[in-house]
Amino acid sequence: MVQMVDTDRAAQMRKALVAQLRDQGKILSDTVEQAFLRVPREGFMPADTDLAVVYGYDKPVVTKRDAQDQAMSSVSAAYIQAAMLELAQLRPGMRVLEVGSGGLNAAYIAEVVGPEGRVVSIDIDPEVIDRAATALDATGYSIRVRVLVADAEHGVPDEAPFDAIIVTVGAWNIAPAWLHQLQPDGLLVVPLIMNYVTRVIGFRRNGDHLISTATEIAGFVPMQGEGSRPHKHIELTDATGCKVTLSFDSGAPSDPAQLDGVLTAGTAESWSGITIGHGVSFADLHLWLAWFLNGFCRLSAEQGTDLTAKERWLPFAAVRGAGLAYLMLRDVPQDDAAEFGVRAYGGDAKLAAAALTEQVQAWYRAGRHTVPTFTYWPTGSDHSRLHADAKVMDKTNGTIVISWPALVAADSPSGDH
Numbered sequence: 001m002v003q004m005v006d007t008d009r010a011a012q013m014r015k016a017l018v019a020q021l022r023d024q025g026k027i028l029s030d031t032v033e034q035a036f037l038r039v040p041r042e043g044f045m046p047a048d049t050d051l052a053v054v055y056g057y058d059k060p061v062v063t064k065r066d067a068q069d070q071a072m073s074s075v076s077a078a079y080i081q082a083a084m085l086e087l088a089q090l091r092p093g094m095r096v097l098e099v100g101s102g103g104l105n106a107a108y109i110a111e112v113v114g115p116e117g118r119v120v121s122i123d124i125d126p127e128v129i130d131r132a133a134t135a136l137d138a139t140g141y142s143i144r145v146r147v148l149v150a151d152a153e154h155g156v157p158d159e160a161p162f163d164a165i166i167v168t169v170g171a172w173n174i175a176p177a178w179l180h181q182l183q184p185d186g187l188l189v190v191p192l193i194m195n196y197v198t199r200v201i202g203f204r205r206n207g208d209h210l211i212s213t214a215t216e217i218a219g220f221v222p223m224q225g226e227g228s229r230p231h232k233h234i235e236l237t238d239a240t241g242c243k244v245t246l247s248f249d250s251g252a253p254s255d256p257a258q259l260d261g262v263l264t265a266g267t268a269e270s271w272s273g274i275t276i277g278h279g280v281s282f283a284d285l286h287l288w289l290a291w292f293l294n295g296f297c298r299l300s301a302e303q304g305t306d307l308t309a310k311e312r313w314l315p316f317a318a319v320r321g322a323g324l325a326y327l328m329l330r331d332v333p334q335d336d337a338a339e340f341g342v343r344a345y346g347g348d349a350k351l352a353a354a355a356l357t358e359q360v361q362a363w364y365r366a367g368r369h370t371v372p373t374f375t376y377w378p379t380g381s382d383h384s385r386l387h388a389d390a391k392v393m394d395k396t397n398g399t400i401v402i403s404w405p406a407l408v409a410a411d412s413p414s415g416d417h
């Protein structure tokens with residue numbers, strides 16, 4: 001952690017990063033701006049990290065990987081740290097719990113809540129806590145932050161209640177402890193995984209349930225410990241012998257044998273007529289499909305796969321009976337855009353292709369240009385205010401509801417999970 005740093009250059013880069021974060025609307029308040037100007041990011045990074053990475057806008061730095069090379073701990077990218085601090089609506093004097101540690105974010109929180117506030121930062125991994133404690137010590141923040149080894153699932157009961165809880169690890173479930181340890185009007189910021197698609201959601205507690213205030217797009221390392229969520233995987237082989245994996249968070253086919261040999265069976269291809277300008281984000285299409293498309297799954301394939309020769313394939317797919325369809329894009333140069341299409345395989349290829357195409361078109365009609373909101377109703381809360389047609393997703397300890405504004409006026413999409 002100790003390193004020789006060109007402090008003038010670091011200070012200049014810190015200022016430039018803050019200007020960019022302001023410009024992009026990730027820093028909104030003077031308190032978060034001051035925190036980003038004061039805390040030396042380089043003090044929390046592995047010693048050999050280039051300052052251009054340390055002060056990059058969207059560059060997470062992985063600090064630990066598992067045996068399969070999957071990232072298990074990282075210093076989050078600056079843009080999402082700033083956005084999450086703003087989602088938590090931090091103010092001086094607040095008590096804050098950070099779930100998933102590293103030291104840097106805790107130092108930012110300490111700057112914002114000031115000496116009258118309280119910061120508790122937990123991690124399940126003792127090595128991460130050791131590293132965070134050393135860095136906080138070296139940068140002068142250790143007296144303002146309590147770090148401890150703990151599983152997110154239980155929070156920190158002896159420090160509760162908190163005005164804000166900021167979870168910095170991908171969570172499939174909302175642990176009951178987070179709600180119990182939150183003030184009645186407290187804020188919970190959590191990267192919530194909804195059928196394989198993550199949204200960082202800022203929730204305000206409203207009595208027995210949570211209502212979203214705003215969201216951000218980012219991916220996070222997976223939750224370990226009691227709240228970890230196993231996925232179901234189906235492995236297939238394409239015509240060239242490459243391995244193709246379908247990963248399900250929920251709704252995995254009850255009879256995966258139906259997919260045996262699917263990638264070498266009949267194919268169907270269709271183009272939706274729906275285009276997207278180059279450089280325009282369509283992240284909410286993924287969220288839409290995760291919520292409305294039956295049999296939704298993530299697709300990954302070994303290098304060399306022949307799944308698509310010319311077009312760009314996207315890692316989103318759906319299974320219908322003995323059919324598998326996945327999303328792809330092709331250039332439409334005259335419109336300076338790309339068109340969404342679907343390629344499907346297997347005995348039910350046409351069925352699978354039609355289901356995916358239908359949801360791309362439904363998203364275009366009702367989902368594009370609008371921002372969904374979320375409510376979370378823990379088990380045992382009063383659901384009576386929930387609309388009968390509400391689109392819900394069950395979690396271990398409650399139900400999450402999505403409201404897509406345009407859907408109120410538009411036809412309801414036909415997905416039914």
Ligand SMILES: C[S@@+](CC[C@H](N)C(=O)[O-])C[C@H]1O[C@@H](n2cnc3c(N)ncnc32)[C@H](O)[C@@H]1O
Nearest residue numbers: 073075076100102105123124152168169224225
């Ligand atoms: C993205 S890193 C945290 C980044 C840090 N907040 C920052 O801004 O630099 C996520 C951390 O969550 C930790 N983690 C994973 N599962 C956990 C659990 N169940 N309880 C507590 N921490 C957990 C990992 O060990 C990892 O260090």
